[in-house]
Amino acid sequence: MRIGIPLYDRFTALDAVGPYEVLSRVPGAQVHWLAAAPGPVRTDNDMLGLVADAAYEELPDPEIVLVPGGLGTRALLDDERILGWIRRAHETSEWTTSVCTGSLLLGAAGVLDGLDATSHWTELETLERFGARPSDQRVVEQGKVITAAGVSSGIDMALVLTTRIAGPEIAQMIQLGIEYDPQPPHDSGSRHKAPEEIVERLLALTRGSP
Amino acid sequence: MRIGIPLYDRFTALDAVGPYEVLSRVPGAQVHWLAAAPGPVRTDNDMLGLVADAAYEELPDPEIVLVPGGLGTRALLDDERILGWIRRAHETSEWTTSVCTGSLLLGAAGVLDGLDATSHWTELETLERFGARPSDQRVVEQGKVITAAGVSSGIDMALVLTTRIAGPEIAQMIQLGIEYDPQPPHDSGSRHKAPEEIVERLLALTRGSP
Numbered sequence: 001m002r003i004g005i006p007l008y009d010r011f012t013a014l015d016a017v018g019p020y021e022v023l024s025r026v027p028g029a030q031v032h033w034l035a036a037a038p039g040p041v042r043t044d045n046d047m048l049g050l051v052a053d054a055a056y057e058e059l060p061d062p063e064i065v066l067v068p069g070g071l072g073t074r075a076l077l078d079d080e081r082i083l084g085w086i087r088r089a090h091e092t093s094e095w096t097t098s099v100c101t102g103s104l105l106l107g108a109a110g111v112l113d114g115l116d117a118t119s120h121w122t123e124l125e126t127l128e129r130f131g132a133r134p135s136d137q138r139v140v141e142q143g144k145v146i147t148a149a150g151v152s153s154g155i156d157m158a159l160v161l162t163t164r165i166a167g168p169e170i171a172q173m174i175q176l177g178i179e180y181d182p183q184p185p186h187d188s189g190s191r192h193k194a195p196e197e198i199v200e201r202l203l204a205l206t207r208g209s210p
Numbered sequence: 211m212r213i214g215i216p217l218y219d220r221f222t223a224l225d226a227v228g229p230y231e232v233l234s235r236v237p238g239a240q241v242h243w244l245a246a247a248p249g250p251v252r253t254d255n256d257m258l259g260l261v262a263d264a265a266y267e268e269l270p271d272p273e274i275v276l277v278p279g280g281l282g283t284r285a286l287l288d289d290e291r292i293l294g295w296i297r298r299a300h301e302t303s304e305w306t307t308s309v310c311t312g313s314l315l316l317g318a319a320g321v322l323d324g325l326d327a328t329s330h331w332t333e334l335e336t337l338e339r340f341g342a343r344p345s346d347q348r349v350v351e352q353g354k355v356i357t358a359a360g361v362s363s364g365i366d367m368a369l370v371l372t373t374r375i376a377g378p379e380i381a382q383m384i385q386l387g388i389e390y391d392p393q394p395p396h397d398s399g400s401r402h403k404a405p406e407e408i409v410e411r412l413l414a415l416t417r418g419s420p
Contacts, residue, residue: 013231024257156395183366
């Protein structure tokens with residue numbers, strides 16, 4: 001089972017590495033890191049490089065497509081190179097998935113038209129441009145298309161997907177293997193739970209980002 | 211504030227990338243990826259390479275030391291190159307931290323002698339070799355030394371650390387920024403919560419690993 005993760009300049013590392021850490025443990029799975037060209041691809045803050053092992057076109061037909069988000073999505077909403085790859089891969093994929101603003105790339109590729117979908121909470125309304133119905137669920141399943149909310153939600157999405165493709169026991173084993181028994185010290189991980197002042201401060205920062 | 215993350219062959223990606231995604235968002239933070247030599251370092255399953263930007267010795271004195279775990283720790287328990295770096299960095303660090311079996315490297319470097327500490331649940335007892343008292347808490351704080359349990363626990367540890375160094379508001383903003391509102395589809399992320407059969411099956415697999 002081949003899992004294709006397309007990287008691009010200014011992606012968000014945890015969007016990709018969270019689901020990778022789960023899905024790479026599914027028996028028979030092989031994760032393939034793709035980019036416009038093989039080699040290191042830098043994250044949104046330029047503090048980390050992940051190595052792409054192949055160009056997009058070298059893996060046109062993965063069984064699972066997993067598109068991470070990041071600030072870099074904004075520059076790719078009319079980039080036919082990556083959008084064409086997503087569109088082509090989606091034709092034959094068993095599952096087409098995204099994390100965070102990766103859903104904007106699915107949308108721009110035409111994958112989300114008429115579907116419920118989610119994204120990072122600050123970009124939910126942007127999904128409407130692509131004919132999708134924004135949902136504030138953390139993981140949104142629509143047939144073979146699964147979108148996840150911001151950044152860390154990819155871990156939950158990957159456990160849901162693992163349950164679908166390999167059954168609940170394998171998903172539970174992987175959850176135990178990565179000791180995913182979350183205990184954050186605060187309860188501010190969604191706009192509905194964070195103090196209003198925290199939401200406003202983060203929105204102000206987000207509006208100022210390039 | 212410089213955060214030094216030492217990589218080595220066969221590390222676990224999420225151990226490092228989870229805390230990176232949190233700590234890189236702390237105002238003034240800069241994450242530095244280190245290894246025996248600059249260049250790509252491959253993960254435990256050989257499916258992913260992260261780029262180390264410098265050799266260990268190029269950053270002898272980060273304010274925060276963060277040691278990830280992985281199958282590769284076993285080969286490093288008497289490797290003076292990385293252990294010497296940890297020992298030296300710990301002398302001047304403000305915080306010395308680990309995720310998963312990264313605590314075995316802290317232990318082998320002499321950092322955990324007489325302290326409570328944690329690790330991946332399958333390796334908790336190994337900590338006793340290094341004079342540490344195994345704890346099954348998810349995040350264990352002992353002065354400036356913080357150890358975290360398996361793989362995904364590094365995200366929680368990093369939010370605890372962020373609260374200490376930057377205050378609860380910044381920690382809450384970062385938690386909201388990465389939308390960390392965990393909703394795993396199962397409740398099997400600790401040996402105390404997973405069905406006994408799942409624990410036994412995973413232990414059997416772990417014993418068979420190289």
